[in-house]
Amino acid sequence: MIRSALVALTLLAVPASAMAQNVDLRPKLSLNATGEAKAAPDMATLSAGVVSQAQTAEAALSENSSKMNRVVAELRKAGVADKDIQTSNLNISPVYANNRENTETGPRISGYRASNQVTATVRDLDNVGPAIDAMVRAGANNVNNVGFSRENSDEEMDAARRDAMEKILEKARLYAEAGGFKLGPILELSESGGYYPQPQYARMAMAESADGATPVEPGELTMSVNVNATFQIEY
Template sequence: MIRSVRTLSLGAVLLAASALTAPAAFAQEAPMAGMHMMQAPPSLNLSAYGEVRMAPDMATISFGVVTEAPTAAAAMRQNASRMTEVMAALRRAGIAERDVQTSGLNLSAQYDYVQNQPPKLRGYQASNRVTVTINDLSKVGTTADAVVAAGVNQIDGIGFGLQDSSAAEDRARQLAVRALQARAALYSQALGVPLGGIRSLTESGGYSPRPPSPMYARAEMSMDAAATPVAAGELTVRIDISGVYDLAR
């Protein structure tokens, strides 16, 4: 009697195990069959851009005062004296303090090198560089002349930009979208397939100031000389976009 009960119990366990295993195998096969039946809808992946050209309304000038002296203290003292005159010249030119920023202050030893001899200390060089933002382009040339007359002996470069680029960027976006829509319609017509809605849209690019161009300070200039001519030219604001359009089946 005890032996028959054990046999029935083992059979029940095997039956239950088989009952649990069969649906699991079926459940694994069902999604795979559905995946084979699904196909990605046809689509167009296109890109376009919009550009706006406009005149800049601001400029930045980077310049510096470089002095040399036998001692470090003397080099720094001479540099500070000349830079004080430069700052005063900027104020007289109508440049606000908030538009003047120190961009570099350096002191380094200077050596003379002769072949087969150890380096010989010549003195020390002090350098003080500032970057000035000019919001009135008519003052760019006169400002450059004023700081040179006050003691600047190194002008690193000048760059032009926009005080507010949002309007130009928005106009470029509109032109980019129109170009993208026209390109999508052209492909749809050429393929003979109706164009669906847009699935996604991405943007890149935007306004970036023009890199500074080199300028060189004049060692000598007369106070009655004409202002240094400066041509601002035009800036290009470009927006790049990419879009994915659905095509009707």
């Protein structure tokens, strides 16, 4: 029995010893940096909706559908392709009278509200303002912000990666100089976050532009990449 216990203890001690031998005791320096690159957008996403109200649900839906069909038709006239137009979020809900008109069985329904949303991708930025105006003329009464983005940002993302690496190496040299040690090879390198640019939202100005269309400024997009690096420290 005692012999069996000693054998078991010996077997348990082997992995612990092996683990101790695998511990990396080399001194290291871990840093991170965020690289950025600027680029002009080449496409825009418009989101607008139609809200209609009538005495019956059928009438509210009929009016809403009619206006939404006109909105989609105007988007096509503005040069937006069918594949870049998508309707969504169709909703019909009751409209309740104020509290003074409540009945014994609960709130009184005074009408119905129907709403629908359309999202359009505009690939010619010169058409953004005219497309917004066309949707409003067709009956859109719930226009949201305009989002700008790029269809392909691979080149800019690579530029952001180079910027991040330059910053990390600059930091590492500074620490080595201040700490009185030499930089060894990079032991670990990873990238996290910021793989794709976030859409840039622009406000639609109320003043008219020279051609009468709603002026919309696309501005610039900022693409960022976070890079983490671990260097070996040598003395």
